[in-house]
Amino acid sequence: xxxxxxxLFLSVREGDSSVINCTYxxxxxxxxxxxxxxxxxxxxxxxxxxSNMDMKQDQRLTVLLNKKDKHLSLRIADTQTGxxxxxxxxxxxxxxxxxxxxxxxxxxxxx
Amino acid sequence: DTGVSQNPRHKxxxxxxxxxxxxxxxxxxxxxxxxxxxxxxxxxxxxxxxxEAQLEKxxxxxxxxxxxxxxxxxxxxxxxxxxxxxxxxxxxxxSWGLSQETQYFGPGTxxxxx
Numbered sequence: 001x002x003x004x005x006x007x008l009f010l011s012v013r014e015g016d017s018s019v020i021n022c023t024y025x026x027x028x029x030x031x032x033x034x035x036x037x038x039x040x041x042x043x044x045x046x047x048x049x050x051s052n053m054d055m056k057q058d059q060r061l062t063v064l065l066n067k068k069d070k071h072l073s074l075r076i077a078d079t080q081t082g083x084x085x086x087x088x089x090x091x092x093x094x095x096x097x098x099x100x101x102x103x104x105x106x107x108x109x110x111x
Numbered sequence: 112d113t114g115v116s117q118n119p120r121h122k123x124x125x126x127x128x129x130x131x132x133x134x135x136x137x138x139x140x141x142x143x144x145x146x147x148x149x150x151x152x153x154x155x156x157x158x159x160x161x162x163e164a165q166l167e168k169x170x171x172x173x174x175x176x177x178x179x180x181x182x183x184x185x186x187x188x189x190x191x192x193x194x195x196x197x198x199x200x201x202x203x204x205x206s207w208g209l210s211q212e213t214q215y216f217g218p219g220t221x222x223x224x225x
Contacts, residue, residue: 004153035216042115042202043154043216088153092212098144098167099204099214101153 004102006089011108018076020105022089025070029091032065033099034074037086046074046087076107084109115217117203123223124193131189132220136205143186144214145178147171148200160186193224 003025012018024032030051035043049056049063049072056063062075076083086106090099116135124130136143142161146154157176158168162183172178175193180186190197200221204214 031212033213040221042117042218043204045213045215048213090153097212098156098159098169099146099154100156103151103153 004089004091004100006087006102006105008103009106009108011110012079014079014081014109014111016079018074018079018083018107018109020074020076020087020089020107022072022074022102023070024072024089024091024100026091026093026100027070028093029070030097031092032063032072033090033092034061034063035088035090035101037088037104039085043088079107079109081109081111083107115203115205115215117201117217117220119220120218121221121223123225125225126193126195128193129189129191130193130222131187132201132222134186134188134203134205134217136184136186136203137207137215138184140205140207140215141183142206142212142214143180144204144206145186145188146202146204148202148219149198154202157188190222193222195224198222198224 033048034046060077064073086104088104089102118133144159145157148154160180175191178188200219202219204216206212206214
């Protein structure tokens, strides 16, 4: 079955880079997503990557995909206090498909 | 376009009562999803509509849960005879079904069953 795993917690200093990791098991995953959730709020889509890509960059965000190892990472450059939130990795197998989420990584940014 | 909206944002109810939540998707989106998120976990899929047709339901969606999307626009999720284990955040998402489907989420309805 589908399973998505993430580490629970990451603490970084303001201005440093953050790297949040995710592993998934479903080899038929077509799209992989990163969502951000602030306390008491819904999920904000940050970025996504198609499974035939290995990298995608969007301003301060860089997504790396290692399809062989089923490993996805999100790098946030110049991390700010406003980046403090829970980050969810999610995968889907294509159109009209439910998302399967990881348990989320809580990012704490310290001064 | 104001994004996906959900009402109410918070609901407190007593065990055994029925509750109904509403989701208004982004206006041109034909697909609508419901997810449930419990504390410390990621969202879990409940059900999905394409237009007014309910096309998939999770095993998490017990007989006490029913969802509708009567005119292919807004959707309602009803929980009958609520139990304490139903306490969670209920999230709605919508998407426009093309080759790449991005789901946009609403702010959620937080349910507390006493």
